[in-house]
Amino acid sequence: MTIYREKLWASAWVFLSMALVIPASLLVFWPIDVTTGIVVAIVLYAGCCGILVLASPVIAVTDREFTAGRARLPLEFAGEATAYREPEATAQRGVDLDARAWLLIRGWVGPVVRIELTDPEDPTPYWLVSTRRPDALLAAFESAKAS
16 A cells, blocks of 8 residues: 655756757757658657656555665655755765765755665665655655554
8 A cells, every 4th residue: 555655857947948959959950951850849848858857766664664766665664754954955865975885866856855774685774865845755755654
């Protein structure tokens, strides 16, 4: 049973910045043919937006595991979870980051949640995951671990 689910969509400013492919493709194809330039611009922008949507990872907590993108963490190996917001989140993604940590971070999502691993055979000390709703994720995580 899914307790929590969040898809890390790209922010609106990312979609707007992708619109720069429109004038770039028009600049290339306009001298050849105006219609071709417009069609190529629309197709490239739609393709870029489609890739952003399809590549957005999902974070989920079920009664058995924590899922971040394609990675799965059984709750039996999950330790303490801690939420960080700016500027602590910036430090967690930067100067305080352990090189062995597993990351699912997105630049357009500010807060992160750090989940310690308790598996003695796993060299990864923790997972660091971006989330827009860190409190809801922590509550779902604790609820799942308690059941």
